[in-house]
Amino acid sequence: MNNSEIDNLISLLSRLPGIGPRSARRMALNLLKKPESLMKPLAESLITTANSIVNCKICGNLDTSEICSVCNDKRRDVSIIVVIEEIADLWALERASVHNGMYHVLGGTLSAIDGVGPEDLGINSLVERAQGSEVHEIILAMNATIDGQTTAYYITDQLKDFSVKVSRLAHGVPVGGELDYMDDGTLQTALKSRQPF
Amino acid sequence: MSIDGFFSVNQHNTNNLEDFKYDFNRVNSLKLKNFRSYKDLKCSFNGGPVVLLGPNGSGKTNILEALSLLSPGKGLRGASFDQFRNFKGPSEWGVIAEVASHNQIIKISTGVSAGRLRGRDVKVNDKKVSGYSSLPSLISLSWVTPSMDQIFMESPSSRRKFLDRMCSSFNDNHISSIKNYEKLMRERNRLLQDSFSDKTWLDTLETRMASEGILIGLTRIELVKSLNDILGKDQNPVWPKAFLKIEGDVEEELISNNSDEVKENYSKTLFDNRRKDSLSGRTLEGVHRSDLLVSERNKGVYANQCSTGEQKGLLLGLILSHLDLIAESSNRYPILLLDEVIAHLDQVRRSSLFDQIVRTKAQVFMTGTDVNSFSPIKGSAEFFSVGMGLLKEFQI
Ligand SMILES: Nc1ncnc2c1ncn2[C@@H]1O[C@H](COP(=O)(O)OP(=O)(O)O)[C@@H](O)[C@H]1O
Numbered sequence: 089m090n091n092s093e094i095d096n097l098i099s100l101l102s103r104l105p106g107i108g109p110r111s112a113r114r115m116a117l118n119l120l121k122k123p124e125s126l127m128k129p130l131a132e133s134l135i136t137t138a139n140s141i142v143n144c145k146i147c148g149n150l151d152t153s154e155i156c157s158v159c160n161d162k163r164r165d166v167s168i169i170v171v172i173e174e175i176a177d178l179w180a181l182e183r184a185s186v187h188n189g190m191y192h193v194l195g196g197t198l199s200a201i202d203g204v205g206p207e208d209l210g211i212n213s214l215v216e217r218a219q220g221s222e223v224h225e226i227i228l229a230m231n232a233t234i235d236g237q238t239t240a241y242y243i244t245d246q247l248k249d250f251s252v253k254v255s256r257l258a259h260g261v262p263v264g265g266e267l268d269y270m271d272d273g274t275l276q277t278a279l280k281s282r283q284p285f
Numbered sequence: 286m287s288i289d290g291f292f293s294v295n296q297h298n299t300n301n302l303e304d305f306k307y308d309f310n311r312v313n314s315l316k317l318k319n320f321r322s323y324k325d326l327k328c329s330f331n332g333g334p335v336v337l338l339g340p341n342g343s344g345k346t347n348i349l350e351a352l353s354l355l356s357p358g359k360g361l362r363g364a365s366f367d368q369f370r371n372f373k374g375p376s377e378w379g380v381i382a383e384v385a386s387h388n389q390i391i392k393i394s395t396g397v398s399a400g401r402l403r404g405r406d407v408k409v410n411d412k413k414v415s416g417y418s419s420l421p422s423l424i425s426l427s428w429v430t431p432s433m434d435q436i437f438m439e440s441p442s443s444r445r446k447f448l449d450r451m452c453s454s455f456n457d458n459h460i461s462s463i464k465n466y467e468k469l470m471r472e473r474n475r476l477l478q479d480s481f482s483d484k485t486w487l488d489t490l491e492t493r494m495a496s497e498g499i500l501i502g503l504t505r506i507e508l509v510k511s512l513n514d515i516l517g518k519d520q521n522p523v524w525p526k527a528f529l530k531i532e533g534d535v536e537e538e539l540i541s542n543n544s545d546e547v548k549e550n551y552s553k554t555l556f557d558n559r560r561k562d563s564l565s566g567r568t569l570e571g572v573h574r575s576d577l578l579v580s581e582r583n584k585g586v587y588a589n590q591c592s593t594g595e596q597k598g599l600l601l602g603l604i605l606s607h608l609d610l611i612a613e614s615s616n617r618y619p620i621l622l623l624d625e626v627i628a629h630l631d632q633v634r635r636s637s638l639f640d641q642i643v644r645t646k647a648q649v650f651m652t653g654t655d656v657n658s659f660s661p662i663k664g665s666a667e668f669f670s671v672g673m674g675l676l677k678e679f680q681i
């Protein structure tokens with residue numbers, strides 16, 4: 089292959105997680121075969137989404153408006169905030185429909201080695217939110233990894249002077265487990281059996 | 286070595302009712318793909334002692350090394366991960382074993398796929414798992430290799446690793462605790478290098494290091510105590526008797542103090558050492574600095590002052606007592622890998638070791654160059670000749 093446009097497409101596709109060069113070539117070929125029915129609609133959808141997507145000002149979720157649909161939903165319980173590492177974790181909890189409260193996405197975990205400190209995560213804004221009178225409980229739902237748990241301990245320490253109740257997920261989350269890969273039942277027990285931190 | 290036998294349970298040695306209370310760790314079959322000198326090897330074992338014979342360089346240790354990768358870490362050579370692939374083959378490699386564990390047959394596979402530079406993946410029944418937290422509860426291995434002849438002369442770190450490996454079959458969570466501790470320590474070391482360091486963050490890391498460190502220390506103490514008890518009973522009289530002691534502040538404190546107090550002291554030491562540690566770029570005190578001191582009971586001298594032969598005897602006696610200990614404490618038998626051990630033993634010790642190998646319910650893999658040195662166990666062992674990337678079973 090020496091068509092640079094196609095090469096470029098393939099190399100972009102292969103940057104997606106789980107897509108190696110071989111699958112990228114297959115995907116590109118598929119798209120090229122269906123320029124009208126697949127390729128152009130996909131390209132348009134990509135552009136539209138890219139232009140409208142923003143991080144929610146409150147929780148960090150991705151949505152097309154500044155306040156995401158979760159934060160905007162008046163039927164949800166504003167007194168409970170579940171803190172998660174990644175947007176994928178929020179989506180996982182939403183897919184399982186196990187939590188009817190609010191969220192707070194940190195965007196990672198504390199990791200000195202990777203140069204991620206408290207100021208790089210949404211910890212300050214969480215501390216601010218936790219002081220709101222309507223907030224009664226913060227549930228820490230970080231992954232059961234070393235960095236996830238260090239972050240959980242850190243946040244607990246930051247919140248210890250406020251009246252808000254701090255709890256964390258307990259049984260159900262296997263050691264080394266990641267929320268995004270867990271089934272709904274496991275997520276539900278994990279959320280139910282949360283314990284004070 | 287037919288593929289048919291690959292997923293069948295072997296019943297060797299399990300006719301005795303008594304045996305059912307034990308959990309046999311046993312490798313029933315092994316596949317190597319592009320691993321070291323093996324392009325594609327399949328073999329199966331019947332559960333009895335296995336003897337691998339072949340000239341130097343024929344690939345015997347490579348087989349034992351593959352087996353050793355069924356426990357977490359870098360295997361019995363302590364090799365770096367880029368050494369495992371066959372140099373002439375593609376960059377992926379794999380070790381796939383069918384293992385009897387907890388009265389079930391499971392498939393444990395490990396290796397890397399192309400392009401991966403660090404570490405190795407571990408799968409149990411084709412599902413990816415964390416090797417550190419999953420493997421120790423499923424399979425336990427211990428080994429004696431020629432390079433371990435130096436263990437009493439080397440730096441504390443090799444004895445500490447040896448100690449922790451023995452601990453891992455004693456407590457399934459030990460290696461996880463060590464990995465957690467090391468991770469927390471790296472984080473702390475890094476944080477101490479930044480001029481502006483977050484105190485709460487450091488506190489968190491130090492508190493958690495202390496908790497993990499205490500768990501590590503407690504397991505080490507318990508193992509050493511139990512091993513000393515067994516060694517004191519003199520069950521294997523032909524071997525020089527070792528006496529073990531851990532040299533390390535935390536472990537020494539734990540022997541006579543309440544663990545909560547020691548934990549508090551531990552965090553406090555880390556807190557007090559921040560400046561020193563920051564200047565030296567590492568954590569100067571803690572369980573990651575401990576050493577295993579081994580002495581010869583009757584003479585009362587340290588192992589490093591014993592003759593080479595005595596040191597080897599101390600080590601083997603220790604490994605065999607560890608096997609007894611694990612069998613007693615967990616009703617489970619670790620797999621034993623003996624690389625070039627037999628040839629270097631005198632007549633008395635060799636026949637005592639063979640006696641034990643035939644008697645034990647543990648699966649034992651041995652290597653050697655001379656078939657004659659194994660003739661005493663020709664009735665009870667499986668013999669394979671190793672060479673040209675193949676294993677061939679033969680009768681003697
Ligand atoms: N990564 C590798 N790729 C191919 N061959 C290897 C690799 N590592 C070691 N070998 C070869 O394996 C042989 C050593 O095998 P080894 O198991 O140590 O032999 P021995 O039977 O003496 O124990 C040597 O010939 C060495 O060149």
Ligand SMILES: [Mg+2]
Pocket residue numbers: 342345346347624625
């Ligand atoms: Mg060898």
Ligand SMILES: [Zn+2]
Pocket residue numbers: 144145146147148149155156157158159160
């Ligand atoms: Zn939101």
